[in-house]
Amino acid sequence: xxxxxxxxxxxxxxxxxxxxxxxxxxxxxxxxxxxxxxxxxxxxxxxxxxxxxxxxxxxxxxxxxxxxxxxxxxxxxxxxxxxxxxxxxxxxxxxxxxxxxxxxxxxxxxxxxxxxxxxxxxxxxxxxxxxxxxxxxxxxxxxxxxxxxxxxxxxxxxxxxxxxxxxxxxxxxxxxxxxxxxxxxxxxxxxxxxxxxxxxxxxxxxxxxxxxxxxxxxxxxxxxxxxxxxxxxxxxxxxxxxxxxxxxxxxxxxxxxxxxxxxxxxxxxxxxxxxxxxxxxxxxxxxxxxxxxxxxxxxxxxxxxxxxxxxxxxxxxxxxxxxxxxxxxxxxxxxxxxxxxxxxxxxxxxxxxxxxxxxxxxxxxxxxxxxxxxxxxxxxxxxxxxxxxxxxxxxxxxxxxxxxxxxxxxxxxxxxxxxxxxxxxxxxxxxxxxxxxxxxxxxxxxxxxxxxxxxxxxxxxxxxxxxxxxxxxxxxxxxxxxxxxxxxxxxxxxxxxxxxxxxxxxxxxxxxxxxxxxxxxxxxxxxxxxxxxxxxxxxxxxxxxxxxxxxxxxx
Numbered sequence: 001x002x003x004x005x006x007x008x009x010x011x012x013x014x015x016x017x018x019x020x021x022x023x024x025x026x027x028x029x030x031x032x033x034x035x036x037x038x039x040x041x042x043x044x045x046x047x048x049x050x051x052x053x054x055x056x057x058x059x060x061x062x063x064x065x066x067x068x069x070x071x072x073x074x075x076x077x078x079x080x081x082x083x084x085x086x087x088x089x090x091x092x093x094x095x096x097x098x099x100x101x102x103x104x105x106x107x108x109x110x111x112x113x114x115x116x117x118x119x120x121x122x123x124x125x126x127x128x129x130x131x132x133x134x135x136x137x138x139x140x141x142x143x144x145x146x147x148x149x150x151x152x153x154x155x156x157x158x159x160x161x162x163x164x165x166x167x168x169x170x171x172x173x174x175x176x177x178x179x180x181x182x183x184x185x186x187x188x189x190x191x192x193x194x195x196x197x198x199x200x201x202x203x204x205x206x207x208x209x210x211x212x213x214x215x216x217x218x219x220x221x222x223x224x225x226x227x228x229x230x231x232x233x234x235x236x237x238x239x240x241x242x243x244x245x246x247x248x249x250x251x252x253x254x255x256x257x258x259x260x261x262x263x264x265x266x267x268x269x270x271x272x273x274x275x276x277x278x279x280x281x282x283x284x285x286x287x288x289x290x291x292x293x294x295x296x297x298x299x300x301x302x303x304x305x306x307x308x309x310x311x312x313x314x315x316x317x318x319x320x321x322x323x324x325x326x327x328x329x330x331x332x333x334x335x336x337x338x339x340x341x342x343x344x345x346x347x348x349x350x351x352x353x354x355x356x357x358x359x360x361x362x363x364x365x366x367x368x369x370x371x372x373x374x375x376x377x378x379x380x381x382x383x384x385x386x387x388x389x390x391x392x393x394x395x396x397x398x399x400x401x402x403x404x405x406x407x408x409x410x411x412x413x414x415x416x417x418x419x420x421x422x423x424x425x426x427x428x429x430x431x432x433x434x435x436x437x438x439x440x441x442x443x444x445x446x447x448x449x450x451x452x453x454x455x456x457x458x459x460x461x462x463x464x465x466x467x468x469x470x471x472x473x474x475x476x477x478x479x480x481x482x483x484x485x486x487x488x489x490x491x492x493x494x495x496x497x498x499x500x501x502x503x504x505x506x507x508x509x510x511x512x513x514x515x516x517x518x519x520x521x522x523x524x525x526x527x528x529x530x531x532x533x534x535x536x537x538x539x540x541x542x543x544x545x546x547x548x549x550x551x552x553x554x555x
Contacts, residue, residue, distance in 0.1 A: 002487065008480040015472040022470040029466035054391055059399050068407050071385075072414070078378050079418045082246075082253035087222065087430050088309035094134070094203045105135075108207035112269070113186030114141045117178035118197035121145070122154045124315075129163045131200040135207065140189070141165040144182045148173035170485055176282070176289040177482045183276050184486045192275060195267045199223075200230065200313045208307045209269060215365060217274040217302030218293075220255075220263025222248030224311035224432070233318060236336065238438045239446040240316045245432065246422055248308060255305035258371025261379060262294020263304055266314045274302055284475040288347045295354050298372055301364030311432060320449050337453055345457035348383050350465070355380045386455045416444060 017025070043049025114136050118125060125143065132141055143160050145167065147153040152169050160167045168185055170178050179194060186192055191209040195201070208219055225241035227233020232241075244264075251260040268290075274297075281296035282289070297304055317323075320336040355376045365372055396404040419439055427433045434443075476482050 004477055004483055008474075008478050008483045011474060011478040012480045015474050015478075017470070017472060026466045026470040029470075030463075033462065033466075051391060055395050055398070058392075058395050072407070072411060074381060075411075076414060078250075078381075079415065082250045083418070083421055083426070085249070085253050085256065087249065087252070087426060088307070090430070091204045091206045091309050104210070105207060108209045109136050109140065111190040112136070112140065112207055112209050113182075113189035113192045113272075115144060115179060115182035115186060115192050115194050116142065116197055117144045117146065117175045117182065117194075118156060119146060119173070119175070120154045120156070121197040122156045122159050124198050125156055126159055127200055128195075128197055129160065129165060131202075132195075133163060133165075134203050135201055135205050138164040139166070140186075142182050142185050143167045144170055144178040144185075146170040146173055146175070146178040168489075172481055172485065174286045174482075176284065176286060176476055177479070177485070179289075180279055180476045180482055181485050181489065183272060183279075184489055186272065189272055191269060192272050193267070193269045195312075196265070196314060198315045199266055202310055202312065204310065205312070206307060206309055207269070211305065211307070212269070212271050215301060215303045215368065216305055217300075218263055218268055218270050218297050218304045220251060220260060220268045220304060220306045221310065221312050222252070222306065222308045223264050223266050223314050225316040226313045227315065227318065230313055233316070235438050235442045236319050236446065237316050238434060239443045240336075242419065242423070242434045242439065242443060243447075244316075245311065245427065246419070248306065248311075249422070249426060251304075252306040252308045254371055254375035255303070256371075257374065258365060258368040259298055259303040259375065260294070260306060261304075261372075261375045262291050262297075263306070265290030267312050268293075274300070279476045282475060284473050284479065285347070287343055288351075291347065291351065292354075295358060298358060298365065298376075299362050303365060303368055303372075311430075320446065336450070340450070341453055341457045341460065345454055346461050346464070348386065348454070348458050349461055352380050352383050383458065386451075386458045389451075389455050390459075412444065412448075415447070416440070419443065 039046075039049075041049050041051050043052065114132055116125070116128065116132075129141065129143070141163075143156065143165055145152060145156045146169070148171070150171050157167045157169070166185065168181060170181050172178075182194075183192060191212060193207070211219055223244050225233070225237050225244050227237050232238055248264070251263070254260050277300055278293055278296040281299055282292050285292060294304055317334045317336050317339055323335050323338075358376055359373050359380075363369055393404075423434050423439055
């Protein structure tokens with residue numbers, strides 16, 4: 001890690017751009033976008049642009065029926081093929097587990113650390129920890145609060161104290177940096193389970209670390225959307241519930257064929273050493289970090305499969321456009337629009353480059369690559385549809401309005417049939433069926449609204465890329481501040497000093513930021529013995545992390 005720190009300092013100098021260079025880069029991109037729109041897409045009156053020629057091809061050469069058959073055929077294939085498998089059977093309830101199940105669960109728990117990155121989560125972390133302590137011993141749980149501040153932004157640490165779990169303050173506002181630090185804080189554990197701060201693990205949650213064998217390096221879990229206090233929530237939250245569960249089945253299907261594209265960002269379990277390797281491949285973007293984890297995993301030759309025996313709860317936005325009530329932390333009570341337009345969909349277009357690069361150049365999974373590439377191509381295909389929709393749909397309705405309207409209705413009907421089959425077979429077997437009113441009426445309009453959001457977000461992101469990429473983004477392993485945090489942790493665990501100050505920044509690096517990150521170690525002892533994990537003394541003493549019997553907090 002010291003060698004990585006020296007490389008990060010040099011890399012920081014190489015990547016640093018002066019302010020005037022960033023401004024020039026940003027506005028040059030704006031100019032190029034304007035020139036492209038006029039000279040390539042419009043062209044009039046100088047020449048006929050690409051839009052005119054697209055209209056001419058559709059009107060004179062392109063057979064709408066045949067083109068639509070191909071388009072809808074691929075969409076139907078991706079929609080209905082996952083319905084050929086079922087979710088796994090529910091694991092036994094905790095009080096119904098046989099002795100062998102309890103021993104297996106305890107063994108998996110001992111070798112697995114639970115990492116919970118969070119941002120201003122004091123108001124929601126309590127229930128998450130309470131649920132987690134039913135499964136993990138407190139020594140295995142690491143709450144990794146983060147923010148761009150030398151001191152914590154809220155009292156998350158005080159909330160954690162009664163539970164006796166490890167608390168770390170990372171003075172860099174980035175979820176991926178928090179996960180990076182967490183991996184090294186949990187360096188004595190073979191596996192790590194990453195969850196969001198609002199994920200309440202069910203009492204019978206299966207720690208499937210024993211499935212991490214061979215090329216399987218990551219396992220995602222199926223999730224469900226809930227409202228406050230595990231309620232069904234609004235119609236919008238119930239629609240998201242259906243969407244999340246369908247997505248979980250699709251990922252499980254492609255995981256069996258080869259590899260899912262990426263696990264849900266809310267929860268996944270990784271081999272610790274392999275997850276550390278992904279930070280060398282991960283581009284370090286703080287947006288859509290879970291998607292890039294999946295891309296990095298597959299590039300390194302790791303498969304991503306799914307555990308579908310349980311649905312892990314996560315609270316979701318309560319409306320599409322207007323913020324309502326809820327208890328979400330970090331980013332506040334967001335709407336679907338804010339969540340997806342500004343964050344989730346940001347790398348839709350750039351992701352096409354990474355996906356095509358993976359499809360053309362990566363072959364480390366052997367025969368599993370076939371299924372993995374089919375899953376990845378679905379992402380490329382969907383993004384192309386979003387990009388072409390503002391052109392193809394109006395042109396199709398101008399050329400053949402009646403036929404295009406009929407086909408649009410058939411498309412919507414196909415997806416309704418798909419949802420009905422999923423709800424009445426797959427979710428019925430899991431006793432997780434969705435209300436018919438939500439499924440037939442609300443969900444249809446919800447998906448139409450999401451389609452518009454996805455289309456416009458693709459073009460909005462093209463505009464926002466100018467400013468985002470005007471500043472170079474190092475990988476986490478190349479980020480001097482991130483390395484400082486990990487070095488502070490390593491020095492602290494090997495010494496009795498309470499404060500560690502690392503060397504100043506390298507010449508040429510932006511001097512307006514702090515030269516180094518300071519770390520103070522404090523003890524966070526449980527105030528209430530009843531929060532202790534219910535293991536025997538013999539089992540407890542066998543932990544691989546004896547050095548972490550004390551609780552840690554970074555300030």
